[in-house]
Amino acid sequence: QMEDPIQLKEEGNKYFQASDYEKALQSYTQAIKLNKDKALQAVLYRNRAACFLKKEEYAKAASDASRAIDINASDIKALYRRSQALEKLGKLDQAFKDAQKCATLEPRNKNFQETLRRLGANIQEKVNAGGTLRIQFSTDSRVQKMFEILLDENSDKEKREKAANNLIVLGREEAGAERIFQNNGVNLLLQLIETKNPELILAAVRTLSGMCTGHKARATAILHYLGIDSICMWMSVDNEEISLAVCNLLQTITDCLLGQGKEEHHGKEEALVLDTKKDLRMITMRLLDMLVSKKVSGQGRDRALNLLNKNIPRKDLKDHDNSRSIFVIDNGLKKILKVVGQIPEMPDCLPLTENTQLTASVLLNKLYDDLRCDPERDNYRLICEEYIKSKIDPQDMDKTLHAVQIVSGVLQGPFDLGNKLLGMKGVMEMMVALCGSEREIDQLVAVEALIHASTKLSRATFIITNGVTLLKELYKKTKNEKIKIRALVGLCKLGSAGGTDYGLRQFAEGSTEKLAKQCRKWLCNTSIDSRTRKWAVEGLSYLTLDADVKDDFVEDEPALKAMFDLAKASDKTILYSVASALVNCTNSYDTKELVPELVQLAKFSKQHVPEEHPKDKKDFVVKRVKRLLKAGVVSALACMVKADSAILTDQSKELIARVFLALCEDPKDRGTIVAQGGGKALIPLAVEGTDVGKIKASHALAKIAAISNPDIAFPGERVYEVVRPLVSLLNTERDGLQNYEALLGLTNFSGRSDKLRLKIIKEKALPDIENYMFENHDQLRQAATECMCNLVVNKEVQERFVADGNDRLKLVVLLCGEDDEKVQVAAAGALAMLTAAQKKLCSKMTQVTTQWLEILQRLCLHDNMEVQHRGLVIAFNLISADKELAKKLVESELLEILTYIGKQEDHPKKQHIISVARDCLTKCMDYELIKPFSRA
Numbered sequence: 001q002m003e004d005p006i007q008l009k010e011e012g013n014k015y016f017q018a019s020d021y022e023k024a025l026q027s028y029t030q031a032i033k034l035n036k037d038k039a040l041q042a043v044l045y046r047n048r049a050a051c052f053l054k055k056e057e058y059a060k061a062a063s064d065a066s067r068a069i070d071i072n073a074s075d076i077k078a079l080y081r082r083s084q085a086l087e088k089l090g091k092l093d094q095a096f097k098d099a100q101k102c103a104t105l106e107p108r109n110k111n112f113q114e115t116l117r118r119l120g121a122n123i124q125e126k127v128n129a130g131g132t133l134r135i136q137f138s139t140d141s142r143v144q145k146m147f148e149i150l151l152d153e154n155s156d157k158e159k160r161e162k163a164a165n166n167l168i169v170l171g172r173e174e175a176g177a178e179r180i181f182q183n184n185g186v187n188l189l190l191q192l193i194e195t196k197n198p199e200l201i202l203a204a205v206r207t208l209s210g211m212c213t214g215h216k217a218r219a220t221a222i223l224h225y226l227g228i229d230s231i232c233m234w235m236s237v238d239n240e241e242i243s244l245a246v247c248n249l250l251q252t253i254t255d256c257l258l259g260q261g262k263e264e265h266h267g268k269e270e271a272l273v274l275d276t277k278k279d280l281r282m283i284t285m286r287l288l289d290m291l292v293s294k295k296v297s298g299q300g301r302d303r304a305l306n307l308l309n310k311n312i313p314r315k316d317l318k319d320h321d322n323s324r325s326i327f328v329i330d331n332g333l334k335k336i337l338k339v340v341g342q343i344p345e346m347p348d349c350l351p352l353t354e355n356t357q358l359t360a361s362v363l364l365n366k367l368y369d370d371l372r373c374d375p376e377r378d379n380y381r382l383i384c385e386e387y388i389k390s391k392i393d394p395q396d397m398d399k400t401l402h403a404v405q406i407v408s409g410v411l412q413g414p415f416d417l418g419n420k421l422l423g424m425k426g427v428m429e430m431m432v433a434l435c436g437s438e439r440e441i442d443q444l445v446a447v448e449a450l451i452h453a454s455t456k457l458s459r460a461t462f463i464i465t466n467g468v469t470l471l472k473e474l475y476k477k478t479k480n481e482k483i484k485i486r487a488l489v490g491l492c493k494l495g496s497a498g499g500t501d502y503g504l505r506q507f508a509e510g511s512t513e514k515l516a517k518q519c520r521k522w523l524c525n526t527s528i529d530s531r532t533r534k535w536a537v538e539g540l541s542y543l544t545l546d547a548d549v550k551d552d553f554v555e556d557e558p559a560l561k562a563m564f565d566l567a568k569a570s571d572k573t574i575l576y577s578v579a580s581a582l583v584n585c586t587n588s589y590d591t592k593e594l595v596p597e598l599v600q601l602a603k604f605s606k607q608h609v610p611e612e613h614p615k616d617k618k619d620f621v622v623k624r625v626k627r628l629l630k631a632g633v634v635s636a637l638a639c640m641v642k643a644d645s646a647i648l649t650d651q652s653k654e655l656i657a658r659v660f661l662a663l664c665e666d667p668k669d670r671g672t673i674v675a676q677g678g679g680k681a682l683i684p685l686a687v688e689g690t691d692v693g694k695i696k697a698s699h700a701l702a703k704i705a706a707i708s709n710p711d712i713a714f715p716g717e718r719v720y721e722v723v724r725p726l727v728s729l730l731n732t733e734r735d736g737l738q739n740y741e742a743l744l745g746l747t748n749f750s751g752r753s754d755k756l757r758l759k760i761i762k763e764k765a766l767p768d769i770e771n772y773m774f775e776n777h778d779q780l781r782q783a784a785t786e787c788m789c790n791l792v793v794n795k796e797v798q799e800r801f802v803a804d805g806n807d808r809l810k811l812v813v814l815l816c817g818e819d820d821e822k823v824q825v826a827a828a829g830a831l832a833m834l835t836a837a838q839k840k841l842c843s844k845m846t847q848v849t850t851q852w853l854e855i856l857q858r859l860c861l862h863d864n865m866e867v868q869h870r871g872l873v874i875a876f877n878l879i880s881a882d883k884e885l886a887k888k889l890v891e892s893e894l895l896e897i898l899t900y901i902g903k904q905e906d907h908p909k910k911q912h913i914i915s916v917a918r919d920c921l922t923k924c925m926d927y928e929l930i931k932p933f934s935r936a
Helices: 005-017 021-034 038-054 058-071 076-088 092-105 110-128 141-151 157-172 174-182 185-194 198-212 216-226 228-235 240-258 267-271 277-291 298-311 323-340 356-369 374-391 397-411 415-422 427-435 440-453 457-466 468-477 481-495 501-507 512-524 530-543 547-555 557-567 572-586 596-604 618-631 633-641 650-663 667-675 678-687 691-707 718-728 736-750 754-762 766-773 778-791 795-802 808-816 821-837 839-848 852-860 865-881 883-890 894-902 911-926
Strands: none
Touching (some): 005 021, 005 038, 021 038, 038 058, 038 076, 058 076, 076 092, 076 110, 092 110, 110 216, 141 157, 141 174, 157 174, 157 198, 174 216, 228 277, 228 298, 277 323, 298 356, 397 427, 397 440, 415 427, 427 440, 481 530, 512 547, 512 557, 530 557, 530 572, 547 557, 547 618, 557 572, 572 618, 572 633, 618 633, 618 667, 633 678, 650 678, 678 691, 678 718, 691 718, 691 736, 718 736, 718 754, 736 766, 736 778, 754 778, 754 795, 766 808, 778 808, 778 821, 795 808, 795 821, 808 821, 808 839, 808 852, 821 865, 865 883, 865 911, 883 894, 883 911
């Protein structure tokens, strides 16, 4: 008889394969008796459980599987066998839990998914039939109760809403999410979605999002249980709220698969390595398929594009893996090009929103920017060229029109690539020729393409030569408002290509005000489609380069409000155009200083010299800013900042930051800006965007922080987010005004709480603040000293002053001797707090400079009572710290000063000063260094 358990296990396996379950059972039982290895014991128990299943001895099968699970909780075969046994025993709720664990450990196993569906359906059938399972179904009857209320069509509406909200909250908690997941919850949530009731669908989808957050295994299981096709179908519906909620669910699942979001550990289950690449590619392919499907709504297409925009390109270019972008380019670039090539006015157009094609252009740009080398970029270009060539057909004008539209779309994305595509044989000529077509649709597409092509001056030159006359003819002759406004924008764009209003006036034949008036009419006409009205805004973004136009525009309150309303629609083009127009109106663009000698030389050579228009002078700019504030510009800007990152480009952010800085110029307006959400809106602008944009936004924040109550301007935790932008302005590359206002803001913050002081220290601002205390500029030195005065309340700062090997204390003592009273007030305040908090600093003060006593005496005799009081407090701190130090002061002229002040008559305005002097003398008497005196 064999005594080796491993050999017995192998023998049992042979009998099992031969369907001799009795002999297999004997072999496994004998092996269990002889075996001492835990891992092997688990295998033997689960194998014997398989024999009992075949023999239909289900209780014994469940018992053996449980023993295997006790040894290894993640033994997937044992879990599945116990699930099978429990199902046969009628314990469906327990069987479901085991099957759920199996699906969590192996989300792609179709057998587990099918078992889950079958068990879920059986459970629900028994629950609906009122069986005994109702009570034993869930360890938490509350979860079951919620589903019962939601699935009962006769439930009270208020009860349903409450149950839905409770379910969402429960799904966001780890324990609650696991309870729902382990108790047939996913199947029940699926039933809620299938009711087609929008409120129930939203509740179910939001609960699923909560359950997926931060749990890769559960998210993977839910993805496979629901199916990516179903998820994409729900996201495709023409209901904005549901489409967005499903998009958020898919984003949460994607975050888990990418290993992003909050990291949580879930024991042995999480220790399993899940291969997520296959799932991510499956999601990507389905999203790309959505782009070209006619069954997908415009909103659904936007969601797919936004998900691709967010998850495909690398977040950090230091990460060398751009395989996701390469995969999309190889498998979906033509699909994205098909979207940008759609013409909304044509009958075969895919369902689109106003943002769809621009979002597709943004995706094209992000994919192109994510490429690492020339061969990758060449491949991208060749795919585009091949696709465009396939659309050009002289016999089929509609196909050719799509080719032009694709080029137009690429020009709004990767512009350099768009320029190369314009260089393809006959493309530019085709655009110009289409402008002269009799068909309005041809004119419409061609004019738009010419506008986008003319951004580059070299292309603009070609269009100026070949297309300006056509654009002028179209503007004058067409009765189609859509074409008319686009032709006008084309002329405006070409006219402003040089960046001045001079060229614009030349093209507009001196009638910029007339053209602008027409644009304002279109803008205010709500009967015109919003896309055409947005072109009117783009026209104004060029026309407002003219000082007369911008002045008239801000006087037209209905036009301003119409523009702000359009801006809140969050379209990429409109955001940029609105921001550009506002930059022009507030004169917040960069201007080059004219060198007088060069101006004279230009005049001598009879060249045009741009001169400042009277309405571009400061007084007019201030008036325009006030009008914009009155019209509600801040709330419009705040809405623009909230736009999706795919729509709000870094260039738009910079323009918005410039406008905010111009609006913050007058301290009286800053309260209004804060009240309308300007403070909150500036924080993301100071953190993300172009370097110039971040500096402008940080400067605007500094202006607000300098004079506002931080608790009102930046309530709650938001105030801590403002510290870093302010510290970023403490840089020698920034100008003096930026340094000064940042210091004022930090001074204001550091006076509020120790938590804020710690945040300033954490952002490594102390060395910069100390450097500015050495500045020759009086205001900078004063602001830095005042900031330090507030910071020394913090113990960490005090310890830096106590530490050996630095001149911090010496600097503060010497600043107390400055002639500038404001610097003296701040420095004396800092020294008073330091010497009160740290006795070591009292003796150290006498060692840092030989001038210490002379400076202290000058403070105590100062004409400014605030300085004098702080000087006397320093004297009291020194006397209180050490008797020997007190003796040194008594032997100096300071005793005479203290006596003189202490003998003065009580006076309400001076009482605080007299009292401190008397406290000093009293302390000296306690030391018996002086004798009591009596006042006359």
